[in-house]
Amino acid sequence: MISKAFNNIENKTQWIRSFFKLESAGGIILFIAAALAMIMANSPLASFYDHLLHSKLGIVFGEFEFSKTLLHWINDGLMAIFFFLVGLEIKRELLGGQLSSKESAMLPALAAVGGMAAPALVYYIVNHNHPELLHGWAIPAATDIAFALGVLSLLGKRVPVTLKVLLTAIAVIDDLGAVIIIAFFYTDGLSMQALGAASFFVAMLAVMNRAGVRRTAAYVIIGVLLWVAVLKSGVHATLAGVVTALFIPYGTQGGSGKKESRNIIADLEHALHPWVAFMIMPVFAFANAGVSLSGVAFADLFKPLPLGIMLGLIVGKQTGIFFTILGAVKSGLCPMPKNTNWYQIYALSALCGIGFTMSLFIGTLAFSGHEFAAPVRLGVLGGSLVSATFGYLLIRLTCKNKT
16 A cells, blocks of 8 residues: 555656656746736736735835835846846857857848837837827847747647757847847936946956956855846846856866866856746746736727737747748848748747746836736737647648657
C-alpha cells in the first residue's frame, strides 16, 4: 500500500518534471494565469481581485515612505526582471547569436520593423478621428515571444528549425523595438535630480564592465539602485533592467587552473528563465488580464480602441511581416530561409500577431485612466486569441508531419 502510494507520487513528480521541460510549458501557464484572472474578474471574487491588486505595499521609515500598489510592484518591479532577461537575450544574440552577422540579422530585422510599423499604421487609421486614443498606437506593435514559440512548439518536429529560428530572431528585435518605444514615447514628468542619479549608476556599470568585473552580484546591486533612480525619474523603471543587462560582461570566464569556462550571460539566462517563464510572466498576466465583462456587449469589441488594437495585431502584424519578407527576398536583398515556403512564412507572420504580455504592458503605459483598462484588455486578448488560433491552424496545414 505504502509502496503503491510512493510510486504514484514518483509518477506525478516525473510528469511535472516532463511538463516543465516542454517548450510550450511557459505559454500554457501564461494562458492559465490569464484565464484565471478573467474568471475571478467575472465572479463573486471580483472585489477581492480588485482589492488585492490595489493593496499598498512598501517601506516606511520615519518620514521616508516608498510604497506602491501590488499592481505597480508587479508592473514596475517584477517586469524589470523580465526586461533584464530580455536585455541579456538581445546582447547574446547581437554579439554571438542569430543576429551577430549582417547576413543573419537582415531579414528578421526588416521583418520586425515591418511588423511594428504596419500595426501602428492600422491602429492610427482606425483611431485617427479620436485624438485622445492615438497615444495607444504602439499597443499592437509588440509580439509575445513566449506565447508565439509556445504555439509553434505544439506542432513539434513538423515545424522546420529555420522557421523557429526566424520567429525567435524577429521576436528578439521586436522586444528591442518595444524597449526603444517605451523609452522615447512613454516617458513624461522627468525629474532631473533622479535622472542624474541614474546616469551616475549607469556610469558605474560602464566602469565595472571596462574594468573586467565578473561578479554578477555587483551588477545586480548597482542595477537595483539604478531601478530606484529610474523609478523616481519619470522614465519607466523596467528600462533599468535592460540597461543593467547590456553591461553584463559577454564571453566566458574560467578560474585559474580550471579547464572549464562559463558564459556569464548564458548562466544568468539559464538561472532566470524558469522564474520569468513560470512565475513573473504568469503573475503579470494574472494582474493585467482580468477584464470584467459586466455590461460589455459584443458590439463593444468594435469600438475604436479595442478594434484598432485587434486589427493591428491580426491584420497589421501579418501583412507587415509577410510583405516585408516577400519584398526583401524577391528583391534579392535577403535569401529565403532554408526548408521553408511562402505558406509557412505567412503562417509565421500571422502567429506574430500574439501581442499579449508586451501589448498589455504598453497598454498600461499608454492609458492610465480606469475607463481605458477594459477596452485595452479586450483588444489585446481578442487580437492575440485570433492570431494564435489562425497561426496555429495555418502552420498545422502547411507543415508536413515528421516522424
